[in-house]
Amino acid sequence: MTLTTGQRAVKGLSGTLFAFVLLVLYAPFAIMLTLSFGERATAVFPPSEFTFVSYEKLLHPSDYSLFTIAGEPLTNYWPPLRLSLILGLLTALLATALALMAALAFRRRFRGRGPLFYLLLLGLLTPGVILGLGMRLFADQVGLGAHWYTTGLLLHVAWTMPFGFIVFLIFLNRYDVSVEEAAAVLGASRWKVFRTVTLPLLAPGVMGSLLFGFTLSLDEVQRSSFVMGRDQTLPMELLAVTGVRITPVVYALGSLIAVVSFALLALYFVGFERERRRTAIAEPDEDDDFTAAAPLAAAA
Amino acid sequence: MTTPSGYLELAGVEKRFGETAVLHGIDLSIAEGEFVSLIGPSGSGKTTTLRIITGTDEPTSGAVRLRGEDITFVPAHKRGFAMVFQHFALFPHKNVYDNVAYGLQLRGTAKRELTERVTTMLERVHMREYASRRVNELSGGQRQRVAIARALVIEPRLVLLDEPTGALDAKLRLRMQSQLKELHRELGLTFVHVTHNQSEALALADRVFVMNDGRVEQSGPPASVFNAPATRFVADFVGRNNLIDGTVEGGDFVTALGTFALNGRVARDGLRGSCTAVIRSDSLRLGEPPEGCPRLEAELQALEYGGSFVTWFLHAAGTALQLDLRAEESGELEPAIGRRYRVWWKPEDAHYLCND
Numbered sequence: 275m276t277l278t279t280g281q282r283a284v285k286g287l288s289g290t291l292f293a294f295v296l297l298v299l300y301a302p303f304a305i306m307l308t309l310s311f312g313e314r315a316t317a318v319f320p321p322s323e324f325t326f327v328s329y330e331k332l333l334h335p336s337d338y339s340l341f342t343i344a345g346e347p348l349t350n351y352w353p354p355l356r357l358s359l360i361l362g363l364l365t366a367l368l369a370t371a372l373a374l375m376a377a378l379a380f381r382r383r384f385r386g387r388g389p390l391f392y393l394l395l396l397g398l399l400t401p402g403v404i405l406g407l408g409m410r411l412f413a414d415q416v417g418l419g420a421h422w423y424t425t426g427l428l429l430h431v432a433w434t435m436p437f438g439f440i441v442f443l444i445f446l447n448r449y450d451v452s453v454e455e456a457a458a459v460l461g462a463s464r465w466k467v468f469r470t471v472t473l474p475l476l477a478p479g480v481m482g483s484l485l486f487g488f489t490l491s492l493d494e495v496q497r498s499s500f501v502m503g504r505d506q507t508l509p510m511e512l513l514a515v516t517g518v519r520i521t522p523v524v525y526a527l528g529s530l531i532a533v534v535s536f537a538l539l540a541l542y543f544v545g546f547e548r549e550r551r552r553t554a555i556a557e558p559d560e561d562d563d564f565t566a567a568a569p570l571a572a573a574a
Numbered sequence: 575m576t577t578p579s580g581y582l583e584l585a586g587v588e589k590r591f592g593e594t595a596v597l598h599g600i601d602l603s604i605a606e607g608e609f610v611s612l613i614g615p616s617g618s619g620k621t622t623t624l625r626i627i628t629g630t631d632e633p634t635s636g637a638v639r640l641r642g643e644d645i646t647f648v649p650a651h652k653r654g655f656a657m658v659f660q661h662f663a664l665f666p667h668k669n670v671y672d673n674v675a676y677g678l679q680l681r682g683t684a685k686r687e688l689t690e691r692v693t694t695m696l697e698r699v700h701m702r703e704y705a706s707r708r709v710n711e712l713s714g715g716q717r718q719r720v721a722i723a724r725a726l727v728i729e730p731r732l733v734l735l736d737e738p739t740g741a742l743d744a745k746l747r748l749r750m751q752s753q754l755k756e757l758h759r760e761l762g763l764t765f766v767h768v769t770h771n772q773s774e775a776l777a778l779a780d781r782v783f784v785m786n787d788g789r790v791e792q793s794g795p796p797a798s799v800f801n802a803p804a805t806r807f808v809a810d811f812v813g814r815n816n817l818i819d820g821t822v823e824g825g826d827f828v829t830a831l832g833t834f835a836l837n838g839r840v841a842r843d844g845l846r847g848s849c850t851a852v853i854r855s856d857s858l859r860l861g862e863p864p865e866g867c868p869r870l871e872a873e874l875q876a877l878e879y880g881g882s883f884v885t886w887f888l889h890a891a892g893t894a895l896q897l898d899l900r901a902e903e904s905g906e907l908e909p910a911i912g913r914r915y916r917v918w919w920k921p922e923d924a925h926y927l928c929n930d
């Protein structure tokens with residue numbers, strides 16, 4: 275195919291732009307990963323030495339002999355990391371269950387459907403600081419103590435649920451309800467229909483919603499800063515530490531988290547693609563049928 | 575009209591969505607083992623009727639009875655019916671075998687019996703070698719056969735078919751119709767079939783119910799509905815009929831196309847008021863008519879070649895007419911679009927519908 279000069283220019287420009295976007299997205303990670311193998315406090319790129327000492331500091335936070343940089347915070351990242359993982363997991367499960375129920379309810383027409391729809395999505399647009407502050411004030415009024423498992427969990431679920439809701443709406447949009455009717459007429463109760471038809475068909479959506487819930491919760495600072503009480507999640511801890519002094523330990527931790535995230539994402543996409551191919555109904559190819567229906571004709 | 579003793583009965587079934595009435599009191603009675611077709615254009619209420627029978631929808635008033643037992647509000651999953659959907663509605667996450675086994679699994683059928691019944695049914699629809707295939711690897715016709723097997727394997731008390739061949743091409747449709755007929759004969763189950771395709775209903779059904787605007791306009795064996803339509807709507811929808819509207823005045827039928835002598839039929843058939851003459855498209859003729867036959871002039875507008883027959887589409891004074899001719903006969907006339915032709919029919923080939 276021959277392109278005009280204009281088309282070639284646009285093509286070249288789009289390619290460059292795309293490359294630039296990729297660079298902006300992933301270069302910081304590459305730099306962080308490189309710096310995590312350095313020892314010096316100040317970020318010199320590229321690092322002059324190569325060492326795993328920052329990773330050792332992560333693994334042995336109580337071995338003070340490893341911390342040789344002047345003014346380096348002696349931080350144990352494991353408790354906040356564990357808290358963040360537990361909170362993320364609980365958030366993902368609760369938000370996904372709620373989002374699925376809400377999305378299934380929105381398949382039907384009911385009074386107040388429109389306003390309720392926007393109310394559900396409003397949480398996405400509300401500034402996080404305001405949401406966090408409001409939650410804290412509300413909790414104080416009703417005498418609910420601020421902990422990760424009270425106000426913290428509530429807020430994380432409220433924050434991530436609309437994302438799951440949108441994911442399910444997208445999946446339900448191309449969902450053929452007649453398969454549920456077919457199951458019901460064949461003798462499946464509503465619960466059976468949900469268990470054997472609806473849920474398996476929405477499995478990719480469930481995965482997507484869980485992923486949203488988990489990553490958004492793991493990453494959350496703004497709202498959390500008001501509602502966690504004395505509990506510290508990982509991002510809150512990191513923010514506190516980097517306010518004092520940034521050392522390569524932070525880069526090491528960041529790199530570990532990023533690598534694990536990429537691996538999880540890759541796993542998800544493999545699973546998602548397989549699931550999609552399994553459940554997608556392709557348009558039948560009618561041409562095939564003359565050979566396929568031949569035994570039928572022979573038997574008739 | 576004689577109604578067969580009711581196995582499935584609908585009595586005064588009405589359905590309203592808010593202010594809009596979709597069904598205005600449907601009464602129908604179906605015998606056990608019968609093959610019944612509901613036909614009508616889209617929007618006539620046939621699909622709503624079907625959904626009320628399956629229990630996926632509830633009537634606003636009226637009753638549904640099975641063997642005399644009121645099942646109006648029995649949920650779909652407790653009725654013991656099965657349905658074949660137009661777009662198959664197969665479970666995309668299950669393979670062919672598991673799709674067919676689904677209904678039996680819900681009934682807790684023992685493993686050995688389940689395997690046997692599913693395998694037998696797959697053989698019956700010639701899909702056994704596809705048992706482990708995924709549904710999205712199948713062609714349209716194969717999917718339809720899986721859908722039929724999935725419905726029939728549970729030996730339902732009623733089989734509902736919603737446009738079962740609607741998504742298939744013409745050749746496949748005929749093949750699927752003969753297979754449905756065969757399965758009905760062999761299994762002796764009661765079939766309720768919904769379609770807008772009148773030729774399919776005529777080919778399959780023991781009785782047809784012609785629906786229009788939420789009402790049953792006419793019911794009976796296909797041949798009687800086809801040969802003696804009871805209303806103008808049925809005459810227009812079923813078969814290939816020409817409809818000429820006019821009024822009976824004295825001994826004549828006065829229309830925009832001319833005045834035709836009724837020769838004593840006025841008294842004999844009790845014709846009066848505004849009537850419609852129904853003339854089958856193969857009863858209209860061209861050329862010089864014998865003495866005493868009604869005739870008119872019409873302009874040829876289009877031709878349709880249908881194998882051994884050619885259909886002439888003519889137009890006269892605001893009325894569309896169609897006329898079937900044998901291909902060689904049509905060819906000899908060297909038809910020219912835009913030319914005027916003389917059209918006639920034998921008086922006894924016209925069937926009059928009058929509304930007083």
